[in-house]
Amino acid sequence: MLSFRRMHVFRRLAILYQLWAVFCLMTACQHDYTPKPLGYNRLNLPDPSYTLLPDSLPFSFEYSNHAELLDDTSAISERFWIEIYYPEIKANVHITYKPIRSKKLLKEFLDDSYTLTAKHQIKAYAINEVISTTPSGKTAVIAELEGEVPSQFQFTLTDSSRNFLRGALYFNTRVANDSLAPAIEYMKKDIMHMINTLEWKN
Numbered sequence: 001m002l003s004f005r006r007m008h009v010f011r012r013l014a015i016l017y018q019l020w021a022v023f024c025l026m027t028a029c030q031h032d033y034t035p036k037p038l039g040y041n042r043l044n045l046p047d048p049s050y051t052l053l054p055d056s057l058p059f060s061f062e063y064s065n066h067a068e069l070l071d072d073t074s075a076i077s078e079r080f081w082i083e084i085y086y087p088e089i090k091a092n093v094h095i096t097y098k099p100i101r102s103k104k105l106l107k108e109f110l111d112d113s114y115t116l117t118a119k120h121q122i123k124a125y126a127i128n129e130v131i132s133t134t135p136s137g138k139t140a141v142i143a144e145l146e147g148e149v150p151s152q153f154q155f156t157l158t159d160s161s162r163n164f165l166r167g168a169l170y171f172n173t174r175v176a177n178d179s180l181a182p183a184i185e186y187m188k189k190d191i192m193h194m195i196n197t198l199e200w201k202n
Contacts, residue, residue, distance in 0.1 A: 044088060045186045050193060057082070059097060059165060061198040064190050072096075084194075089183045090172040093191060098164045109164045113141075113156045116168070123149045134196045142195075144188075148177055152184050153191060163200045167191065 050062035053069070063069065063084050072081035072094070084093040100106050117127065126146040133139055134157075143154045153169040169187055171180060 045182065046088070048190060048193070050197075057097070058099070058201050059163065059198060060201060061194045063194055067093075067190075086187070089186070091183060091187050092170045092172060093187070093194070094168045094170060096166045100158070100160070100162050100164050106158065106160060106164065109158070109166075110156070113154075113166050116166075117143045117145070117154055123147050132195070134198065136199065138198060140195050152177060152180075153188055155191065155195060157195065157198055159200060162202055165198070167194070 046066045049065045051065055052062055053060050057080055059080075064086065066086060066088065068085045068087065070083040070085055071077075072083055074081075078096070078098070080097040082095045084095065086092070098105075098109055100109070117129075126144075128144045128146075130142050130144075131139060132142055138157055138159070141156045145152050145154070151168045151170055154167065156164070156166045158164045169184075169191060171183070173180070177184065
């Protein structure tokens with residue numbers, strides 16, 4: 001009878017020990033959960049340095065040493081249309097150039113530029129246009145677009161008699177524009193350097 005009682009006590013102790021072990025394991029595995037904030041890819045933005053465009057173009061400006069100068073290969077491209085591509089941040093500045101042969105053509109070019117900018121009104125919650133004068137006295141019309149727009153910065157330069165140039169910034173990425181803000185600001189400064197160093201060759 002005594003041995004039976006001892007066995008019964010041992011069984012109860014074994015069950016209690018197992019329950020205690022399970023409890024310890026459960027409490028040991030519990031951690032306070034804190035959701036991690038959303039993260040974005042870190043952008044490595046290089047220090048600016050510049051070089052001149054080649055002499056084969058009817059215009060000249062300084063563009064970034066960190067960018068690649070490419071021919072425009074789109075179906076509607078014309079002579080002297082170029083792309084300035086920044087591979088590290090997947091940014092592209094599309095440059096179109098047109099010679100002015102009449103006042104009527106100049107008006108068409110200006111109207112087209114306005115229309116291309118206005119097309120972004122559907123997604124833009126602000127389009128800020130300013131007229132800026134370069135150090136050499138040239139007049140540039142600059143449009144900054146805010147919102148989830150494909151082009152965040154556009155500009156036109158003309159001497160109203162011979163030369164017309166338009167530029168537009170694009171990013172080849174699906175990242176939201178608010179996450180691209182540092183890269184957009186970096187590109188704006190680079191584009192302003194292009195504008196401020198632009199010279200016509202005829």
